[in-house]
Amino acid sequence: MIDIFKRNLKIKTISTFFAFFMWIYVMAEVDPIILKDYDQIPIKINNVDILQENDMVLYPEPELNAKVILRGRRSLLKEIRKNDLEINTNLKSPKIGVNKLELDLDVPSNITYTIMPSNISLNVEESIYTKKEIAIKTTNTSNKDLKVDQINYSPKSTFVEGPKSLVENVDKLICKVDLKNKSKNFNSKAQIIPVDKNGKTVEGVNIKDQYTYVDIGFTKSKKIPLILNLKGEIGEGYKLLGYELNSKTVNITGKIEQIDAIKDIYTQEIDISDLTENKNINLNINIPQDIESDIKSVNVSFKVAKLVSKNLTISSKRIEYKDNIHNLDISKNNLPEDINVKVTYLEGNGRDVSEKDVQIFVNMQDEQVEPSKFRIKYNVLKEVESVHIDPEYVVIGE
Template identity: 30%
Template sequence: MNKTGIRNLAPKIISILFALVLWVYVMSVINPRVSRDLVNVPVKLVNLEELKAQGLVLVGSEDFRVRVRLTGRRDEVFKISPEQIQIKADLRGYKLGVNNVPLEISAPNNIGIDVSPRFIRVELEEITKKQRDVKVLITGSPKKNYVVGNLDYKPTAIWIEGPESYVNSVENVVAKLDVTGETKNLLLSLPLKPVNSRGEEVPGVEVKTAYVDVSLSIDLLKSVPIKPDLQVTTGDGHVISNVEINPKEVILKGQEEILKGITEITTDIVQVENLTTDQVIETKLKLPQGVTLQEEVPITVSISLQKVEEETYKIPKDKIIFNNLNEKLKVDKNNIPESVDVKVVALRSVLDSIKESDISIEVDLKELTANEYTIEPVVQLPFTIEKDVKELQLNPETINIKLVEKK
């Protein structure tokens, strides 16, 4: 080596040393090694389908998350996004029960990576398939004067599938139907959910039939009076004084188009012969097809009797009224009895209400001339009394009347 080469070597060595020092400075001060923590990094579960083929299924949530620590140069560590880190748990080959599955980690080169925890704990159960009853739960209330009627739905039982412990905890498969404010019949499909004995939805259970077809009638309520259908005969000397139905009205339940034409409801025929004492008879109602009672109650008919009595009233002859007498004639009353008996047959309550002044005996003399006549008088009572009288008889039934000319 000549002297010139020796002289050039020293600067080269110094340059290399300076560059090395500068690189060390940059790497240690400007771009140092750092650590970065990522939390809630998801773990991807692989070969779940293979588990299912073996008749096994994962119990609980499939959402496993871990903490990841990245170590490396600052610029490389902070340019890594969570999506670039892949953490897997391969479930192939694991058996029934609790298993610790190691995590497989994939990250860019030149980066140190540490995961906590390094294992996930998974529980595997056998896949079970069972049948459970379907129930439709009705919530809310229809509009005022409307009620829920007949409920029909299909299917009434379905198959569910999932982890054995989950499937065993399912009490029913339910659908919810809200009827708030409804007035019309409902026909719809509702989603089904598996629930436990507390009514809580059981996750992780597959319902093989997702929907139930529901038919629900919404019925109208209508209050109508009851009309008794009586075929009653009474014994001698007795009449029906009062009939009471209890209750007087009932609330019917049925479809609106049926109830709108009903104004009253009749009982079955109440048939009694020769009734001589008060009776309380239980009967039933003649309900049209498609109509029911909102509440079943006993229907009774109370029949009250009174004995018929008679009373005789003596009406003096001067109380007899002669109508339409010719103005040229007068009545010779010498042949008229001093009094006329009026026999009234009625209930005692009616007889007690009659006064002698209520009884009127009238004789019609229209177009009669001077002569002697045998005439049947007419007995009159006020209508409010006469309508309740069973028999009205005059004794004697006829009277002899002599008409003479006035002088």
């Protein structure tokens, strides 16, 4: 049996070496060892829940991917896709500050790998939870006549959670409410925004309540006429020439519905029946309940003049008969020889009014009170308040 193996030993040895080298050749040429690299392979941190259990958080959030280079036979590597790769690391005993973790990759044993970088540094911060008040900030107040009177909102505070360095940077929580085109009371849902002392939004913190519900109430301002509330008539022998208020309008402010219903406002009542001279009087303004005004009182200046009467006697012969279209005999009239004319004027005016300043006439085209009965009319060349003629009528033909 042993002789069989010893036969042609040289040839068999050569054949064995030849077969071995042929296998080496085939493996090198047909299925060579190659390198293959993959970018942006995700890193999975195992046991990350331990952070929450210990009131910790990763901040800033790390770049959880790395580059992987695989080395192995082509036949093996061609079966591996990028999605099949996942780098692992383990957060065993985290501490506040920088934690350095080694990276690992699960691949078949006949494949080697290189991870770049081979480890990552994770910064761990204390996670804190604190309560902050909410402030409402209104923007775009376009209607100058409207003013925010009251703001009711709920909730008025909420909790902020996150890395200590970020939470401590939150100065306050604000909600912006846009008032553009608003003309009446309204309610709105407003997002809660964490901001720092410079008013910039702080990113990376969690707000327990995302929104607050806001009710906005307005007051409205309007300028309206101020009216003098007069009572009685000025006494006989006097004339009210006029009056002037030192403010003809008043600016009022109140609830929109009330303001819209008010068209004017009166002063307190003043009786002018005893007014006999120029006078300045301060009067309160009757402001409706729950309404504010820019002024509470007003000064009124009255201008009063005394009336003076003067009796004149004018001959009836001076009466001019105009447009005698019926050809009546004007010589036949019932007038006395003299006609009494009482002229009333303002004191200081008209003192020099005389008979020659008064023209009396009859317009015979006017509609008659009775047949042949005409009203006696007048013209006065100077300024007077009134003229009374006695008799008032003339009858032609009697």
